[in-house]
Amino acid sequence: MGLKGLLAGIAGRARVPVFAVGGAGARDDLANLRLRTEISMLDTPRPANILLVAGSFTDAGIAALRRVHDQMSPPRLTVHWGPTTLEGLPAEHVVSGNVDGLVDAIVDLHRALLHGTLPSEAPLLPDIDPAEWRNVGPYGQGGKGMTGGVPYGRPMAERGPDRDGIQLDRLPVTLGPWLPALPAGLTLRVTFQGDIIQEASVGPAAVTAAIASPFKEALRRPVPLADLELARARHHLIWLAEALRLVGLGALGLRALRLAARLTPQDNDAVDALARAIRKSGAFAWSLGSAGRLDPSLTEGLGPVARASGLPDDARLEDPTYRSLGFTPITFADGDPRARWRQRLAEITQSLDLAMQAPDRTAFGDGVVEGPHGRLEQGAPTPSSRLLELLPALLTGLEWGDAVTCLASIDMDPAEAAAAPPSAGEGEAA
Amino acid sequence: MNPATAILFTGGVLGAGVYIVSVLDRLLAGTAAGNREGTAALLLDPFRSVALLMSQRRTVTERPDREAWALAPALLAGLAAVAFTAIPLTPGLAIADVPVGIVLFGAALVQVMVAVFLHGWSSNSIFPLIGGYRFAALALSVGIPFSLVLITTAIPAESLSVGVIISSQAELWNVLRQPLGLPIYLLTALGFAFWGPFQHPDAADLAGGSQTETSGTALLAWRTARAALLVSAAAMGSAAFLGGPLGPWLPGWAWSILKTVALLAVMIWFGHRTARPRMENVVKFGWLVLLPLALVDVFVSGALTL
Numbered sequence: 001m002g003l004k005g006l007l008a009g010i011a012g013r014a015r016v017p018v019f020a021v022g023g024a025g026a027r028d029d030l031a032n033l034r035l036r037t038e039i040s041m042l043d044t045p046r047p048a049n050i051l052l053v054a055g056s057f058t059d060a061g062i063a064a065l066r067r068v069h070d071q072m073s074p075p076r077l078t079v080h081w082g083p084t085t086l087e088g089l090p091a092e093h094v095v096s097g098n099v100d101g102l103v104d105a106i107v108d109l110h111r112a113l114l115h116g117t118l119p120s121e122a123p124l125l126p127d128i129d130p131a132e133w134r135n136v137g138p139y140g141q142g143g144k145g146m147t148g149g150v151p152y153g154r155p156m157a158e159r160g161p162d163r164d165g166i167q168l169d170r171l172p173v174t175l176g177p178w179l180p181a182l183p184a185g186l187t188l189r190v191t192f193q194g195d196i197i198q199e200a201s202v203g204p205a206a207v208t209a210a211i212a213s214p215f216k217e218a219l220r221r222p223v224p225l226a227d228l229e230l231a232r233a234r235h236h237l238i239w240l241a242e243a244l245r246l247v248g249l250g251a252l253g254l255r256a257l258r259l260a261a262r263l264t265p266q267d268n269d270a271v272d273a274l275a276r277a278i279r280k281s282g283a284f285a286w287s288l289g290s291a292g293r294l295d296p297s298l299t300e301g302l303g304p305v306a307r308a309s310g311l312p313d314d315a316r317l318e319d320p321t322y323r324s325l326g327f328t329p330i331t332f333a334d335g336d337p338r339a340r341w342r343q344r345l346a347e348i349t350q351s352l353d354l355a356m357q358a359p360d361r362t363a364f365g366d367g368v369v370e371g372p373h374g375r376l377e378q379g380a381p382t383p384s385s386r387l388l389e390l391l392p393a394l395l396t397g398l399e400w401g402d403a404v405t406c407l408a409s410i411d412m413d414p415a416e417a418a419a420a421p422p423s424a425g426e427g428e429a430a
Numbered sequence: 431m432n433p434a435t436a437i438l439f440t441g442g443v444l445g446a447g448v449y450i451v452s453v454l455d456r457l458l459a460g461t462a463a464g465n466r467e468g469t470a471a472l473l474l475d476p477f478r479s480v481a482l483l484m485s486q487r488r489t490v491t492e493r494p495d496r497e498a499w500a501l502a503p504a505l506l507a508g509l510a511a512v513a514f515t516a517i518p519l520t521p522g523l524a525i526a527d528v529p530v531g532i533v534l535f536g537a538a539l540v541q542v543m544v545a546v547f548l549h550g551w552s553s554n555s556i557f558p559l560i561g562g563y564r565f566a567a568l569a570l571s572v573g574i575p576f577s578l579v580l581i582t583t584a585i586p587a588e589s590l591s592v593g594v595i596i597s598s599q600a601e602l603w604n605v606l607r608q609p610l611g612l613p614i615y616l617l618t619a620l621g622f623a624f625w626g627p628f629q630h631p632d633a634a635d636l637a638g639g640s641q642t643e644t645s646g647t648a649l650l651a652w653r654t655a656r657a658a659l660l661v662s663a664a665a666m667g668s669a670a671f672l673g674g675p676l677g678p679w680l681p682g683w684a685w686s687i688l689k690t691v692a693l694l695a696v697m698i699w700f701g702h703r704t705a706r707p708r709m710e711n712v713v714k715f716g717w718l719v720l721l722p723l724a725l726v727d728v729f730v731s732g733a734l735t736l
Contacts, residue, residue, distance in 0.1 A: 011485045014478035037467060043637045046489045047645035049482075073487045073645040114485055173556050181635045195560045246634050248627060248706030251462035258464065282627075283705035286715070291708075400560060401709055404635035 005115070012111040015040040019048035019072065021065055022184045023055025024210035024415035029081075029099065030054060031238045035257055038103050043180045045071045049113060050106055053089065054081040055415075061185060061206030062088050064177050066124045075113045075120035079106060090121050162193045163397065170198060177206035177414075181246060181404045185414035186388075188395075197403055200395040202388055209419035211382070215371040219378065222365035225321055225358045226265065229351040234260045235372040236304075236344045236351075237271075243341065243408045244278070247287040252277055265356035268349055275345050283341070290336040291398055292406030298390060299335070302383050303374030305410050308343035309335025315370035315377075321363040325354065337409035344411075373413060384416035436525045440511050443519075447661030448654055450691060452476040454698050462702040486646035494643075495552040502549035503651035509545060510658035513538035517665045518593050520675040520682035531592035532584055535666055536577050539622050542659065543569045546624065546631055549652065550640040561639030565631040567709060568621055571716025572628070575724035576618035579611045582724075582731045583670040592669055599673040607734075610727040612671040614720055616697055619663035621716075623656060626701020632656075633706060664693040 016039040022030040034041050042048050045068050053065065066088060069078060078090045081102055085091035095105045112118040162168040176187040187203025214223050214231055237260035244253035252274070259270055278284075299306040306313040307329055314329040316322040330346045332339040367378040374383030387410055395403045431439070453472055460467050516531035518524030528534060543566060550562020584590050586607060587598035605612045621628040632639040641652055668674055668689035675682025707715065
């Protein structure tokens with residue numbers, strides 16, 4: 001064993017650097033992987049050795065995945081988690097089954113990769129400039145004055161008035177769909193001036209349609225209320241973990257994930273302790289602001305987002321089971337990211353209380369249900385699809401850091417945005 | 431000290447410091463997450479991560495500024511080392527206990543802005559560039575309070591030499607004589623090392639910021655340099671505010687190391703439990719809170735010395 005073998009031996013015991021891409025239906029499983037000490041989930045594909053792919057994607061999503069694959073520096077390997085592989089990606093390594101099996105498989109594959117018994121994957125895309133070089137300067141510049149032009153297919157920064165009325169460079173870029181700071185599968189086309197978003201629009205959907213269970217079932221048939229409320233609390237805790245990670249509190253986020261993984265209706269003390277730690281961290285005081293305020297008139301039917309802007313808007317008010325338990329929605333007034341965090345933290349506690357009160361009763365089943373993102377109704381657009389429409393106006397004028405915090409605070413799910421709740425006919429067929 | 435010994439000494443001490451930083455970081459992250467890890471895993475993990483990054487190939491982006499990209503981590507590490515040389519571990523055990531040591535230290539830390547901006551600029555990519563810009567705003571906001579509280583420790587010593595500043599604390603440490611000094615110093619030092627709540631240039635919302643496009647040995651170099659910077663800042667904190675090698679029973683160098691490790695632990699612990707503020711709040715906090723407090727520190731310390 002030479003020096004290289006020794007290095008590979010030691011490196012094989014390190015946390016495996018994984019860049020995980022989650023399509024529709026993979027959110028919770030991938031979030032739980034963060035709890036495993038054998039692997040580390042990275043924010044960028046560059047230093048990752050394993051590309052982990054789970055869930056289902058649209059063609060646009062897979063095309064973007066191929067670019068992510070080539071951004072990883074060798075040695076690299078693609079692992080599919082789930083029943084099938086995806087067309088257009090290396091398909092040698094498919095793992096189906098639970099998290100334990102997946103982690104073991106990743107660790108083994110990674111060791112083989114480091115020792116050279118498995119070859120590193122070749123690039124999927126040709127290493128050529130994506131568009132022809134145009135214009136005159138050494139970098140293709142020279143459209144107008146010293147700037148302008150479209151070197152290698154990318155528009156150069158051009159000047160335009162900024163919010164202070166000064167002429168500043170504008171840089172158009174496409175972000176996502178696999179940027180871990182954005183909801184998985186969301187593509188944003190953004191024009192930056194400095195790091196201020198001057199214009200924003202939404203790109204093609206990268207994930208296929210999906211509505212989270214058990215809320216999807218509750219559209220068609222009555223579902224135990226305790227199941228719905230535990231699922232809601234779990235959804236918010238996993239959301240919280242992600243939001244905490246984005247404001248630099250990844251360690252507290254892991255606490256939220258661990259709680260979500262073993263959540264019972266009796267866990268309110270643990271939720272309170274977590275909420276105290278978050279308050280002490282200063283997150284409410286200085287990380288979340290009022291940048292990204294939503295007017296209440298825009299938020300009807302948007303669940304926690306609506307209630308955080310003061311509307312007592314909740315489909316649970318229409319359900320007899322909830323009414324018999326004396327359910328009243330919690331609301332906050334400000335309608336900004338800070339209020340939305342407070343809202344979800346309070347709703348976790350409320351959901352656990354509801355689950356404890358009515359362990360055996362069922363609720364919903366008539367084509368309307370209060371999902372984790374808001375009101376799901378047959379024939380109506382899903383709350384996430386409405387949030388998606390609000391994004392361009394919401395993000396315009398925000399500094400990038402605030403835009404990320406704001407996006408996280410509205411909890412938009414691209415898979416739900418692509419979905420239409422099933423009609424009654426579909427329900428009967430199923 | 432001859433140059434070879436000086437380089438070995440600085441490299442050795444900073445290297446050990448970087449190791450301690452990575453062990454403490456993982457340990458304290460685990461505590462904040464409510465997760466206990468085995469001692470062996472904690473102690474061995476830094477070596478494993480180093481081996482992993484060494485076995486990875488470096489990234490090449492489209493039209494990077496190659497020279498700047500390679501130089502930025504080296505510059506950051508060099509500045510951490512230069513800053514460190516001004517700090518005596520015990521009287522006589524310093525690489526360069528020059529008469530203006532505290533100015534040398536401050537000057538080295540101010541240049542960190544160049545290294546971070548260069549790192550963000552050079553990969554020719556949007557998030558690293560935003561990371562570089564963010565550091566400029568961050569360093570400008572914490573830089574003056576940082577320099578002020580540091581230079582205030584020179585007032586009772588009537589000298590800019592770190593050695594003299596240490597011996598001036600024989601009767602009373604500066605942490606008690608200038609109670610505002612150490613907290614402001616630690617906060618702003620976290621800013622200069624862009625660590626914890628001030629991780630803006632390399633933050634998660636920028637997918638790693640200035641290091642988004644970096645992998646392999648280049649990433650290893652950058653992370654090592656950043657940890658070394660934190661070590662230098664903690665070592666200076668121990669010398670300027672906690673009397674460095676002063677203390678009973680143990681030899682001076684042992685006190686220096688203990689105090690430095692304690693400050694590192696405080697800073698890293700704070701980092702894992704404190705949210706990253708919005709950039710606007712960082713700037714407001716620096717100019718409207720820290721700067722006036724640092725000025726009070728200067729005036730009060732000056733008045734008491736008269």
